[in-house]
Amino acid sequence: MPQTPVERQAIGNCWLYAEAGWVESMHLAATGESFTASESYWTYWHWFDQITQDDATEIQTGGWERTAHRIISERGLVRQADFVPRDNGPEMSPQQKGALDAVNAELVSGRLSTASARADRKLVRRVLDKAWGLPTATRSWLDAAFGADASRTIDDGAGIEGTPILSPSAFQVRYTESTTSSRPGVFKDTNLSQAIRDWHSEQYPTGATGRRNFMIRVQRALHDRQPVVLSWAVDFNALEQGTSERRGAFNMTTLRAKGPGHQGGHMVVLEDYQAMTQNFGLLPAGTTLDPSQAADRAKLDAALLPSTSVQFLRVKNSWGAVRADRSSVPGFPGYHDLYMDYLNGPIAWCPNADDPSPATCRGRTVPLWTAMMPPGY
Template sequence: MTELARPFRFALLAMLAAASTFAAGCSAAVDPSEEQPEEDISTDNITSVVHSSVKNQSIGNCWIYAHIGWVESLNKRATNTELNLSESYATYWDWFTKITSWPDTALNDKSEFSAGGTWSLFRWEVARYGAMLESDFIPEEANDARSSRQSTAIRAITLSLKEGALKTVEARRDRKLVRAELDKAFGLSPEVVKKLDDVFGQTGAGSATGAGLTKRKAAGVLGPTDILIAWPNVRAQGVDARGKLSDAVAPSGPSIWNEVKYPEDPTARRTYQIRVQKALHDHAPVLTWWNVDFNALSGSRFTKEQLDTRGKGRTGGHMTLGFDYQAKLADGTLLKAGEDVSDRALLQRALAPDTKIEFLRVKNSWGGTGLPGVDQTPPSGYYDLDMAYLDTKVADGYGLVATVFPPGY
């Protein structure tokens, strides 16, 4: 390890030592090797959680789509405009981090390269590398809901790790070589490569913040201090807290979002669900980590009933964004998903311990689920997760794994 790389890796390892052990490995709705047609996806905002457009992951990097969607949502809340940030850019730097920081385990015991990740890893990576618009990173995919370039890239980088330029641990420690291999794998233009060099250096040892605003702007790199965000202020009903992305992903501070594991005890679970409800009532895009079993899926809904009927199927960790929920109050009142409730007293009643959550509705990254212009529930690209499914055993844990909450919730 070079002296330049040593502090970089140790800082990352120190951060991850205290991180969650949850890792989304992440599930795609279809085989990533199958080419999918492009879709023009639009979604009506039937609730007040402000989300960006639905995307369609082509590889197992759902966590990046969820996190980038989270950033876009918070920025849209602050600016009333929608960024189209590049998931490919975030994926590029994630792979660079994994290969150079863990060169001896870049491939798993099946000789596969993992595209999965965690909330803690995203916080670290976005704090260091920031973000780019898709139009600035891979202009050819600026208007695409699905990235074919990512599919090509993961095949190319896996081959390089198996039998190519990065097949040895020593080669994987060569940060300049790793960047060059990633540049080729993602098919980056010479102009984009130079922009990355100008900001981060050929070894990727720099940071977006450290490069300074002038260099960042010239390269089209958005540092974490450049992205304005807004989120609900838990202390002032109806008033947003405002800041920068750097505030939300900092190692500590009053504005950081926090990942909390879903408990096993029924009483503790209801308390946890109330926290989720409160965040959704205040229109926060909570990151939702859960386990997928595709045998539980019928249409756009995951149910325990379907899982019990069909038995265990293909499983995997997955990450999405919270959008809405449906619940029945003790007196039989039904709070239906898709219908805004402005009565604060009714929303407060919904937080009672004896309220039964029927399902959570999430924004997914599996593309559209219906025909444009056709009224449907849930809206295209969104999925309903029955609470009974989230409470049951799925894969190596329970259906629901963890949630990332806004400050104070």
């Protein structure tokens, strides 16, 4: 999979890191350039919309790909170094957590503590600019592009020429599209705006047959090296931290031994998978098969048979490459394996409980929620 380096989220905006991974992978495939998008830039606009449109009195950091798509369509994208220069280099943004605390303080008892203040778009911009510590030059090109009140967007006349802002309609990407289940993906060289229109998210179905058919489509996209995005439920007590063969993996064996732990929704970009086939036995993750070679092509075809069992999905994560509390897959810093026994669950769902127990949990959930895939898959 064409992937850019792993980064580490500082707040609950994994969905924007997954969006960046998706964008960067498609751009890398198209140009060979390892572009690093600024998640802080998109986060800035996510907060602006919450305050001015939703009258938020506390920032919610979570979101989904449709929100990320909208932000990109309206505000474009910038390089990491061009928005918050301090973000460029460290694995984790040194600015996001401080900015979040500062904005929430303003919403509680500061300049944005009244509804009329939150409706003042120029004031909201000034508060955000200060909270993020934006240099004067950055504030100037934001004003030039969108106006001091951010009333202009890319679709309705934002003046981005001469600024670091890149329009999604001019941002090169490459991905594949397929019209039949047996036809390999055909490269499509286009722009990010078209990708946003083309890619689609689908719910993980119920029932063994529906789930296997869903997974075959995901596998086909991975065979064509496409950055499929997964939305799923995390229970950190399912992450194996020890020295067993499942180190760095979310699995039910580890979860059953510990019971429910800290939980929440999460988004990641797929990298690989491991499967057991009838004809070739185990097809291990971390091994590249060349479809131009007949023997490898036969293995790839066998991997897509209904009789094949996917054991786990390997994902590029936004938790950093080296963390004592987030053991990665050995040899793959920042990557984790999601075993199908965990993704199929179900698991007790206790996302708001500090001390999960049957009394604080609200039912059960299947951890795998959705997959965002290219057209035709």
